[in-house]
Amino acid sequence: MKLTLKVWRQPGPDAPGRLVGYPVDDLTPDMSFLELLDVLNQRLILAGEDPVAFDHDCREGICGACGVVVNGRPHGPQRATTACQLHLRAFRDGDTITVEPWRAGAFPIVRDLVVDRGALDRIVQAGGYVTAPTGSAPDAHAVPVPKADADTAFEAAACIGCGACVAACPNGSAMLFTAAKATHLGVLPQGQPERATRAESMLAAHDELGFGGCTNTGECTAACPKGIPLTTIARLNHDILRA
Amino acid sequence: MAITGALLFLYVVAHALANLKIFFGPDALDGYGHWLRTLAQPAFGYGGLLWVARAVLLAALVLHVTAAAQLARRARKARPVGYAHRATVQGSYPARTMRWGGVLLLLFVVYHVLDITTGTLNPHGVPGEDYRNVVADFQRWPVVVAYTAAILALGLHLWHGVWSALQSLGSTLAARRAARIAALAASVSICAAFLSVPFAVLTGVLR
Incomplete structure (x- = not known):
């Protein structure tokens, strides 16, 4: 499975941010959405680039740490599902997915997809x-x-x-x-x-x-x-x- | 928002019911208009109480619009940077049209007052001859189109508004599906009552 991610990259709270495109291949439909970000980060690290910062903890849908806006919808397209419990089978091979942080004045961006x-x-x-x-x-x-x-x-x-x-x-x-x-x-x-x-x-x-x-x-x-x-x-x- | 909205809603219900008097002939409608002006005449004078009602409605409208503007401003401040990818509506569609739908309604109210109340924009435009004024209006199809669009906007506005007001006032009724159904039923019947008049003129039932 191959997906193209457009991820919000912002190096710090006051730095300007922008969407950056990353093609990611060799994915399987049973990977979780956070595993997709893990795979991307591994490749970025190997290429000597900064990994994408994102919040996560339990990865079983009960802690509330994870959360990104996937194609305009918080936690992605599946109802009553956290981003960590969202799997790539919810997408089609070749899809382009926009990943943004929570947008709110009361939630200042710390870095990339991490908000306070x-x-x-x-x-x-x-x-x-x-x-x-x-x-x-x-x-x-x-x-x-x-x-x-x-x-x-x-x-x-x-x-x-x-x-x-x-x-x-x-x-x-x-x-x-x-x-x-x-x-x-x-x-x-x-x-x-x-x-x-x-x-x-x-x-x-x-x-x-x-x-x-x-x-x-x-x-x-x-x-x-x-x-x-x-x-x-x-x-x-x-x-x-x-x- | 909920309280001024409730006041305006009650007025709209009374207005919709009063409109149906047109089906009882010119005397019923024109007589009703005259009766409104003679209500409590000894205390307020001819048309006095009507001016009181207008003042109350205008105040409710101003407060309603002010509250809406404040909410819109707060919303803009609460999300200074928007999303690059805007999702389709997941919640209620009528809810998402409240602000621009409300602006549309406001423009319509201005036109409607100039048309029916003052007669300035009315093709007949004779004070007191309400029946003839209304029929003259709706014999022109652009008026019917504009009026229908405005009433449908009103329907959407009330559909969300009535339910939302119950929710904002913490009604235990809102805890049940009944509130949503009641709001939909109220908005559909009000739309039907308002739209019955132009289409009766258009089809020649009223002439």
């Missing part, structure tokens, strides 16, 4: 936790939680903080992330007392960090590798209006 997603941490720091010490993990069923609430909390807690929602949003909003982080606490008993103030302070931090406003376009949900639903945002809005 610290802004997401700062949203969580603004209130995405339970203030009272709750001790170690309680015995199961010590605090009764209705099944529906547990499911909603878990659905939101599946957020791996990769930032694909921001990358996909035409407004550059991190509302899906913020909503997921507020919801997975807000619907559980331990998170109830601070539910409204948490939502309010997290949204205030979100706006201050320079993310755009949500207009419910739904691009975030379509790009989310964990399929977090748009209703999570409705729940956040509900909590904010109660605050």
Whole structure:
């Protein structure tokens, strides 16, 4: 299998960047997208060139470290799939693929495809936790939680903080992330007392960090590798209006 | 956005229903226009309440457009460098047309006021003769084409807008498919009500 990559190369945060074309051959359809970048980098290193910088860690779709925009879509064309779990069988032999970093003012580019997603941490720091010490993990069923609430909390807690929602949003909003982080606490008993103030302070931090406003376009949900639903945002809005 | 939008939506619903009076003849429509002006006449004078309504609507519109402009400006600042490869729409298509569709609607509203309210651009243009003004308008096909395009833009705008407003107001209804269906049903019926008039004129049902 042979593919042509057009990769965003930018040597540093303030250096100008550009798309550079790289033909890559001898690929197999069962390689992951990150393995494609590994193969490219091996060849660049052997040729004495700088390898393409990109973030990755677990390579099993659960850590949230990887993430590049493939042909305009965060994490590539496959729904509910991180870039590391995307395989080359999703492409056709001979395809040209554009690979870009997450584009957001709040995510400054560190190098090539690596962006600083610290802004997401700062949203969580603004209130995405339970203030009272709750001790170690309680015995199961010590605090009764209705099944529906547990499911909603878990659905939101599946957020791996990769930032694909921001990358996909035409407004550059991190509302899906913020909503997921507020919801997975807000619907559980331990998170109830601070539910409204948490939502309010997290949204205030979100706006201050320079993310755009949500207009419910739904691009975030379509790009989310964990399929977090748009209703999570409705729940956040509900909590904010109660605050 | 949601609150001013809701106000404008309620007005559009009332407007669509009032338009249907045209099917009951000239007296029904012209009489309705006259009645609007005599509403609460002892308190506000002839046409007074209408001016109050216009002021409220204008304020809602100005705030709605201001909010939209602020969101657009924030969006531009939130993504200073765009993507080289722009993907096709994954989310909602009507959502992606809200801004430019809204601009189109604004232009239409200006034309519509000059046409129907002031009569300046109307081929008949006699105040109080609403029925004749409307029929004179829609006997010209370019007016029908422009009007149809504007109403379809309105339909798309409301389809996303109604649902989005429910979502923004944190409605528990938005948690269900029902909100999407309700928004679609509302926008389709409003479009149908508005479009029934020009096509009734075009086909000779109204003359």
